[in-house]
Amino acid sequence: MQEPLLGAEGPDYDTFPKKPPPSPGERTRVGALxxxxxxxxxxxxxxxxxxxxxxxxxTSPVIPALEHSSDPSLRLTQTQATWFGSVFTLGxxxxxxxxxxxxxxxxxxxxxxxxxxxxAAGYALMAGARAFWxxxxxxxxxxxxxxxxxxxxxxYLSEIAPPGVRGALGATPQLMAVFGSMxxxxxxxxxxxxxxxxxxxxxxxxxxxxxSFMPNSPRFLLxxxxxxxxLRALAWLRGAQADIRWEFQQIQDxxxxxxxxxxxxxxxxxxxxxxxxxxxxxxxxxxxTGITPLLVYLQxxxxxxxxxxxxxxxxxxxxxxxxxxxxxxxxxxxxAGRKVLLFVSASIMFxxxxxxxxxxxxVPKHGTxxxxxxxxxxxxxxxxxxxxxxxxxxxxxPLLATMLFITGYAMGWGPIxxxxxxxxxxxxxxxxxxxxxxxxxxxxxxxxxxxxxxVVDAFSLQVPFFFFAAICLLNLVxxxxxxxxxxxxxxxxxxxxxxxxxxxxxx
Numbered sequence: 001m002q003e004p005l006l007g008a009e010g011p012d013y014d015t016f017p018k019k020p021p022p023s024p025g026e027r028t029r030v031g032a033l034x035x036x037x038x039x040x041x042x043x044x045x046x047x048x049x050x051x052x053x054x055x056x057x058x059t060s061p062v063i064p065a066l067e068h069s070s071d072p073s074l075r076l077t078q079t080q081a082t083w084f085g086s087v088f089t090l091g092x093x094x095x096x097x098x099x100x101x102x103x104x105x106x107x108x109x110x111x112x113x114x115x116x117x118x119x120a121a122g123y124a125l126m127a128g129a130r131a132f133w134x135x136x137x138x139x140x141x142x143x144x145x146x147x148x149x150x151x152x153x154x155x156y157l158s159e160i161a162p163p164g165v166r167g168a169l170g171a172t173p174q175l176m177a178v179f180g181s182m183x184x185x186x187x188x189x190x191x192x193x194x195x196x197x198x199x200x201x202x203x204x205x206x207x208x209x210x211x212s213f214m215p216n217s218p219r220f221l222l223x224x225x226x227x228x229x230x231l232r233a234l235a236w237l238r239g240a241q242a243d244i245r246w247e248f249q250q251i252q253d254x255x256x257x258x259x260x261x262x263x264x265x266x267x268x269x270x271x272x273x274x275x276x277x278x279x280x281x282x283x284x285x286x287x288x289t290g291i292t293p294l295l296v297y298l299q300x301x302x303x304x305x306x307x308x309x310x311x312x313x314x315x316x317x318x319x320x321x322x323x324x325x326x327x328x329x330x331x332x333x334x335x336a337g338r339k340v341l342l343f344v345s346a347s348i349m350f351x352x353x354x355x356x357x358x359x360x361x362x363v364p365k366h367g368t369x370x371x372x373x374x375x376x377x378x379x380x381x382x383x384x385x386x387x388x389x390x391x392x393x394x395x396x397x398p399l400l401a402t403m404l405f406i407t408g409y410a411m412g413w414g415p416i417x418x419x420x421x422x423x424x425x426x427x428x429x430x431x432x433x434x435x436x437x438x439x440x441x442x443x444x445x446x447x448x449x450x451x452x453x454x455v456v457d458a459f460s461l462q463v464p465f466f467f468f469a470a471i472c473l474l475n476l477v478x479x480x481x482x483x484x485x486x487x488x489x490x491x492x493x494x495x496x497x498x499x500x501x502x503x504x505x506x507x
Contacts, residue, residue, distance in 0.1 A: 038160060038237045042169050044210035045156050048112050048149035049173040051119055051203045053180025055142040057295075058126075058196065059085045061188030066135075073131050080132055087136055088143035089292075089446035095147020096438025102148070103431030107224075108156035109216045112149055116204045119145035123204075127197035138197070150418075151438040155430055158422035159217040160237050163490050167333030170419030174410065175330060178323045218248070219491075222255040247490075254492045271499040275424040276433045278482050282417045283437045285475050287444040289349055290468035291409050293452040294402070321403045325410030337487040338416050342479045345412020350472035352405035357465035359397045413475065423486045423494055 063084060069075045076084060095115070102111040122141030129135045153173050161169045180203070187199055215233035222230045231248060238244050333341060425433045455464055486494050 037239065038162070039169075040210075041160055041214045041237065042157055042172055044207060044214050045109075045112055045153050046172045046176040047203050047207035047210070048115060048145075048153055049176040050180040050183075051142075051200065051207070052146035052149055053177030054184045054200055054203065055119070055122075055146055055180075056088065056177070057181045057184050058142070058200070059088075059139070060185065062193040062196065065193045074129065074135070076132070084132075084135055084139060086446060086449050087139050088146070089442045089449060091140040091143025091145075092147030092150065093439050093442035093446065094140075095144040095149075096151050096435050096440075096442060097147075098144070098435070099148050099151035099438060100432045100435030103152055103155065103435060107216050107220045108152050108159065108431075109211055109214060111152040112156065113208055113211050115145040115148040115152070116208045117145075118142070118148075119204045120201055123197045123200045127194050129194075142200075147438050147442055150441075151434045154418045154422035155425075155434050156217055158419070158491065159219045160215075162238070163488050166423070167338070167419065167487065168330050170422070171326060171330035171333055171415040173418060174415040175323075175326045178326055178410075182320075182323065219251055219255060222252055227252070250490065250492045254495065271495075272426055272429060275426060275498050276429060276436070279421040279425055279433060279437050280440050281478065282420060282483070283441040284444055285471060285478060286413050286417045287441055287448060288468070288471040289346075289409065289413060289475065290353065290405075290448070290464065290471075291414070292445040293448050293464065294405065322406045322410050325407040326415060329411045329415050332411075333416070333419070333487075337485050338420060339479060339483055339485045341412040342416055342483060343412075343476060345408045345414075345416075346472045346475040346479065348408025348411070349405050349413070350469050350476075352401045352408060353465045353469035353472060355401040355404070356398065357462040357469060359401065360460070360462040360465065363394060363397070420483065420486065423491060424484065424498070426495055426498070 059081075063076060063081045066074055066076045066084075067081060095118075099111065102114065106114060118141040122138040122143075122145065125134045125138030125141065129138065150173075154170065157169050157173070158166060184196065187196055191199065215236055216229075218230040218234040218237070221227075221233060230251075231244075234244050234248055234251075235242075238247070329341065421434060421437050422430070452464060484494070484497060489497075
């Protein structure tokens with residue numbers, strides 16, 4: 001090839017133009033994705049969600065064992081069993097309330113580590129329980145730990161993750177919670193109920209040990225004036241190949257603009273209250289889809305309808321489907337985008353809830369009533385109504401509809417509401433607002449769980465499912481009108497969107 005005339009170099013002579021050099025942000029992302037330490041930090045943190053999922057369903061094998069306990073002081077009545085199951089949500093709400101203070105006072109990492117204290121104490125109380133109050137207090141303490149981690153872990157992950165994988169890492173809390181639940185179900189087949197509580201201590205200890213070697217969030221360190229430590233933390237998280245100067249400067253500038261505490265006057269500003277309102281409403285609407293009552297009373301609902309398979313087998317199949325759907329969400333969230341998955345999720349849940357409501361309304365039920373406490377009074381149709389044939393393929397509908405619902409929830413409104421909460425909340429209010437989201441979420445879950453049986457007794461089993469279907473339609477409207485797309489954007493870009501209103505930031 002001949003040299004350009006006069007040796008000049010410029011666009012007129014550039015026959016084979018070179019690829020333009022990557023921008024600072026691209027260099028940061030490329031280096032960060034090659035670094036494995038950020039994934040280790042993520043794993044250490046989400047062990048708290050593993051414990052949360054384990055503790056949430058701890059009562060599933062324990063309540064039946066205690067209902068037939070040979071010890072009169074531990075034998076549960078129907079009312080005691082209900083409180084033993086539902087008090088976890090009150091503890092989680094209290095944990096979310098405490099996170100409003102601890103998230104900013106101790107930092108994200110130390111708050112997660114602090115949750116090990118009530119968690120370990122709660123499991124110890126239940127393992128050595130000699131009276132019902134010890135079971136109740138232990139259940140409340142593990143719920144408190146779960147609520148605290150639910151508010152702190154998504155914030156920690158969003159602040160340490162590179163934008164290119166923040167969606168995938170943001171789905172890992174839900175994924176680990178499902179693994180925790182499945183571990184409890186598996187161990188429940190092998191261990192007595194006291195040893196189940198002892199086994200729950202294991203993940204808590206491992207979490208504390210691993211997090212001891214992990215860095216704190218660079219954004220939190222900068223907000224406390226620990227700039228050198230924040231730079232070292234970011235360098236450790238991004239790896240030696242990443243050019244962190246550009247990202248560090250962005251974070252530093254954003255933190256300096258928000259160095260003072262948020263005032264009540266500023267809360268009324270749209271760039272503060274809009275993201276907080278969106279995050280809180282998403283957590284509220286997520287619970288109103290019916291996920292908590294469905295999981296809590298899953299086997300009882302199957303027992304109260306005409307089903308082909310044994311109810312306990314149906315419940316196990318649904319658990320496996322939930323795990324598979326969360327994995328799909330983790331792999332597609334950074335490609336498809338948050339809003340697309342939210343639309344798909346709400347549509348699937350609407351179809352599933354509507355199908356369950358119609359099936360319960362029009363398909364004949366079993367002749368044998370369910371013996372599970374609380375759903376015995378579910379109406380089973382008139383006396384003249386013919387009995388369903390247990391072998392009819394139509395009786396697979398409840399299982400298939402529930403699998404569809406769990407799939408839809410786990411693909412979108414399950415993990416994405418937690419991820420978006422940590423992405424869109426402004427830095428100055430992130431700790432307090434994330435705790436508020438968890439508080440609202442678990443108070444709503446408690447109210448739904450306690451009122452579900454009352455509604456079923458007063459009306460019928462199909463009424464709650466029709467209500468949940470209507471909420472899913474509302475979720476579609478809410479997603480289209482209020483939820484921004486945050487795929488591939490840094491937290492600073494997202495915050496600039498709410499501050500300036502320029503949609504170009506998120507397009």
